[in-house]
Amino acid sequence: MTVRDLAMRYGFLALLAAMIAYFAVSASGFVSPQSAVFIFQSVAITGVLALGVTATLVVGGFDLSIGSVATTAMMAAAYVMVVLEQNALVAVIVCLAIGVIVGLINGFLIVYMRVPDLLATLGMMFLLVGLQRIPTEGRSIATGMTMPDGSVASGTFSPAFLALGRHRFDFFIPNLVPVSVVVLLILAVLIWFFLEYTRFGRMMYAVGSNERAAQLAGAPVKAYKIWAYVISGIFASIGGILLAARLGRGDIASGNNLLLDSVAAALIGFAVLGAAKPNAFGTAIGALFVGILLQGLTMMNAPYYTQDFVKGVVLVVALVFTFALSRSGQK
Amino acid sequence: MVEGAVFRAAGLKKSFGPIQVLGGVGLELHAGEVTVLMGANGAGKSTLVKIVSGVYSLDQGEITLDGKPFQPATPAEAIRAGVVTVHQNIADGVVAALDVATNLTLDRLNGKGAPLLFNPRRVRREARKVADAMGLSIDLDAQIADLSLADRQMVAIARAMAHEPKVLILDEPTSSLSSAEANRLFKLIDHLRGRGVAILYISHRMSDIRRLADRIISLRDGVIAGVFGEKPLDYEGAVNAMLGQKIGLSAVAVRHADGAIFSSEHLKIAEGSTPFSLTLGDGEIVAITGLVGVGKTALAETLFGLRKPLAGNMNLNGRPYAPKSTSEAIDAGVFLVAKDRAENGIVHDFNIYENMSLPFLQRLSRMGILRRGAERTTARQQISDLGIVCRTERDEMGTLSGGNQQKVMVARWMSQNARLFILDEPFQGVDIAARRDIAAKLRASSAGRTTLIFVTELDEALETADRILVMSEHSIVGEHRNAEVDMDRLLAEIAGQPVRGAA
Numbered sequence: 047m048t049v050r051d052l053a054m055r056y057g058f059l060a061l062l063a064a065m066i067a068y069f070a071v072s073a074s075g076f077v078s079p080q081s082a083v084f085i086f087q088s089v090a091i092t093g094v095l096a097l098g099v100t101a102t103l104v105v106g107g108f109d110l111s112i113g114s115v116a117t118t119a120m121m122a123a124a125y126v127m128v129v130l131e132q133n134a135l136v137a138v139i140v141c142l143a144i145g146v147i148v149g150l151i152n153g154f155l156i157v158y159m160r161v162p163d164l165l166a167t168l169g170m171m172f173l174l175v176g177l178q179r180i181p182t183e184g185r186s187i188a189t190g191m192t193m194p195d196g197s198v199a200s201g202t203f204s205p206a207f208l209a210l211g212r213h214r215f216d217f218f219i220p221n222l223v224p225v226s227v228v229v230l231l232i233l234a235v236l237i238w239f240f241l242e243y244t245r246f247g248r249m250m251y252a253v254g255s256n257e258r259a260a261q262l263a264g265a266p267v268k269a270y271k272i273w274a275y276v277i278s279g280i281f282a283s284i285g286g287i288l289l290a291a292r293l294g295r296g297d298i299a300s301g302n303n304l305l306l307d308s309v310a311a312a313l314i315g316f317a318v319l320g321a322a323k324p325n326a327f328g329t330a331i332g333a334l335f336v337g338i339l340l341q342g343l344t345m346m347n348a349p350y351y352t353q354d355f356v357k358g359v360v361l362v363v364a365l366v367f368t369f370a371l372s373r374s375g376q377k
Numbered sequence: 378m379v380e381g382a383v384f385r386a387a388g389l390k391k392s393f394g395p396i397q398v399l400g401g402v403g404l405e406l407h408a409g410e411v412t413v414l415m416g417a418n419g420a421g422k423s424t425l426v427k428i429v430s431g432v433y434s435l436d437q438g439e440i441t442l443d444g445k446p447f448q449p450a451t452p453a454e455a456i457r458a459g460v461v462t463v464h465q466n467i468a469d470g471v472v473a474a475l476d477v478a479t480n481l482t483l484d485r486l487n488g489k490g491a492p493l494l495f496n497p498r499r500v501r502r503e504a505r506k507v508a509d510a511m512g513l514s515i516d517l518d519a520q521i522a523d524l525s526l527a528d529r530q531m532v533a534i535a536r537a538m539a540h541e542p543k544v545l546i547l548d549e550p551t552s553s554l555s556s557a558e559a560n561r562l563f564k565l566i567d568h569l570r571g572r573g574v575a576i577l578y579i580s581h582r583m584s585d586i587r588r589l590a591d592r593i594i595s596l597r598d599g600v601i602a603g604v605f606g607e608k609p610l611d612y613e614g615a616v617n618a619m620l621g622q623k624i625g626l627s628a629v630a631v632r633h634a635d636g637a638i639f640s641s642e643h644l645k646i647a648e649g650s651t652p653f654s655l656t657l658g659d660g661e662i663v664a665i666t667g668l669v670g671v672g673k674t675a676l677a678e679t680l681f682g683l684r685k686p687l688a689g690n691m692n693l694n695g696r697p698y699a700p701k702s703t704s705e706a707i708d709a710g711v712f713l714v715a716k717d718r719a720e721n722g723i724v725h726d727f728n729i730y731e732n733m734s735l736p737f738l739q740r741l742s743r744m745g746i747l748r749r750g751a752e753r754t755t756a757r758q759q760i761s762d763l764g765i766v767c768r769t770e771r772d773e774m775g776t777l778s779g780g781n782q783q784k785v786m787v788a789r790w791m792s793q794n795a796r797l798f799i800l801d802e803p804f805q806g807v808d809i810a811a812r813r814d815i816a817a818k819l820r821a822s823s824a825g826r827t828t829l830i831f832v833t834e835l836d837e838a839l840e841t842a843d844r845i846l847v848m849s850e851h852s853i854v855g856e857h858r859n860a861e862v863d864m865d866r867l868l869a870e871i872a873g874q875p876v877r878g879a880a
């Protein structure tokens with residue numbers, strides 16, 4: 047194995063290890079269970095979205111609507127519980143349904159209407175950003191708010207729903223691991239297994255690499271593409287549920303960074319283990335990488351406004367790893 | 378005939394890496410004459426065109442234009458010297474986002490002396506002049522995107538002619554035109570011939586060639602295989618020279634089929650083509666041969682469920698067969714090794730065994746979960762069966778030679794039993810050793826299925842098949858047992874001439 051192969055394969059993981067070592071030495075309290083959990087918690091929602099968008103990247107597509115699906119799901123959850131006074135289960139089902147429906151529409155637009163993926167999902171993003179504000183005329187949703195017709199919304203977030211954002215499981219230390227982190231880990235393992243070890247995942251990679259060859263090998267290419275967007279929609283709506291549960295209200299202003307952060311995580315994932323292609327393990331590592339970096343910088347008192355800059359640098363470096371060093375990038 | 382050649386090339390040689398594409402080609406073009414260049418895929422036609430049009434540089438040899446040396450370093454230089462090429466891909470010749478007038482004068486927008494500002498009226502005035510000179514009646518305000526392919530082709534040629542070239546090269550200009558559209562193009566070419574332009578016309582279509590050719594040059598494996606200039610032109614001889622056939626081929630032990638696996642009646646695969654019937658027997662290998670563009674791939678795709686026949690019915694194993702998708706075809710036991718493996722076959726991100734298992738993942742998985750052990754065992758078996766040269770079954774496809782890549786494509790479909798096994802141009806871009814291996818494997822394993830191969834090169838059919846069918850104009854026009862083949866009749870059928878005697 048040449049030096050270049052080694053750099054390509056393990057370079058990014060080495061960078062991650064070096065970074066952890068650096069923060070461990072220079073930021074006191076960085077190495078602690080609480081700090082680790084905090085990192086996971088900070089990337090849980092972005093990570094879930096990133097895993098979803100990985101599915102669309104695998105079939106050679108892209109989904110720009112994930113951020114707005116998540117915020118729409120959040121607003122819908124709040125609306126269902128606060129205004130319609132329904133329970134947690136109904137709220138969760140409504141959110142997941144939104145994810146499925148948006149995924150199906152995205153897939154339909156891309157596969158049957160032949161709208162390019164970036165444009166279709168960009169349009170969907172705008173549509174959802176507007177749609178989520180219509181029922182409340184642009185206001186955030188919280189108990190006691192005044193509705194457009196003058197009535198007062200008297201419903202509340204059910205405790206069961208809030209537990210999704212606030213309950214912590216015992217893990218060696220009592221009340222350590224939040225639900226969102228558990229959800230992230232479960233989904234990461236699920237999508238990783240699906241993409242790597244099932245024939246459906248293998249076929250999705252085939253569709254992304256050579257659509258025509260996949261079709262000639264008997265794959266229902268259109269169905270696979272639509273499924274990828276449905277997966278992305280569902281994951282984004284799960285992210286929205288976690289967001290709503292964490293905030294406890296339908297906050298119009300939250301979730302601005304979700305899209306860019308999760309796309310960055312998925313793209314950074316290309317560089318992990320020299321995969322040079324979208325992969326679930328890489329995406330999870332990519333999300334963690336960003337989380338660790340930001341946590342470390344915060345603990346070293348770096349100002350908040352440097353965060354996006356640092357994320358950008360990481361993304362650019364990761365893309366260089368992927369495309370400059372890998373063979374498939376040289377074609 | 379005009380005496381003296383405007384354009385003369387001698388001893389042209391060109392290699393890409395170790396592969397020699399042109400091995401000393403010489404040709405002459407005369408003013409006011411259409412010279413047709415024929416050649417199978419890979420014969421070196423496009424390379425020759427690209428050298429003459431300044432895209433590639435020459436390794437050896439010399440070209441003169443009007444007696445002066447001609448060695449264009451760039452396409453622009455070739456055009457300035459008076460050699461203009463209209464490439465096969467029409468999209469290269471016109472800018473779809475602009476209107477006809479702008480396209481006709483596009484070349485004047487660049488280069489020295491071009492005015493800074495874009496004056497629509499002056500553009501229209503100049504465009505009108507160009508169109509009139511060409512006898513082109515077309516709405517100058519029309520958008521290219523709204524025009525038919527034929528009209529776009531006309532605009533591309535008119536634009537090329539605005540340079541008043543001495544030599545015009547047309548690379549398969551009718552490949553995507555209907556016959557009515559092609560007729561308009563021929564009139565334009567007649568017009569140019571009348572004006573004394575030397576035209577090099579590259580085509581496979583015999584109807585074009587009969588209509589236009591003053592002279593025919595056949596290119597084969599990078600050398601000129603024949604020049605036909607005496608009227609009446611010897612079309613059969615030209616086809617023969619282009620396809621070539623070596624006497625004393627390793628003779629095939631021809632077998633007789635044991636009963637039909639596949640049959641079809643009154644099958645019609647293109648508008649205006651003659652319906653035909655086809656019967657394929659158990660254990661036999663049938664080769665369908667014919668020039669490029671006569672509907673071989675269309676037939677392969679019809680059999681594989683990629684397109685519907687316009688009329689007629691198909692039967693497989695005695696039952697009606699009408700696949701609506703490739704997966705239905707595969708389930709019925711109809712497999713296709715598609716032509717052009719880079720485009721239609723290889724999944725570039727996958728390694729050898731992943732490429733091989735692609736169509737049969739369902740059978741190689743349990744409850745949706747892949748059984749990698751089984752995948753790799755199957756792949757190893759195929760690698761040794763076909764003699765694929767690689768380190769392990771986990772090698773990337775990019776590390777394999779063309780012949781070995783093609784073996785992987787064939788192996789992909791050999792791991793399961795087919796009823797009808799179709800291979801479309803399986804020997805394209807394959808070295809002779811790999812070609813022999815694949816053909817031998819096909820013959821050795823042919824029992825229990827019927828094998829149908831589509832090939833343009835006659836040698837490949839003669840080397841592999843028990844029976845040879847000839848395709849022309851989207852229909853089957855001839856049938857031969859591959860023993861004491863009547864070569865004259867075969868070539869006449871390929872060339873699309875009226876068949877003498879009953880088929």
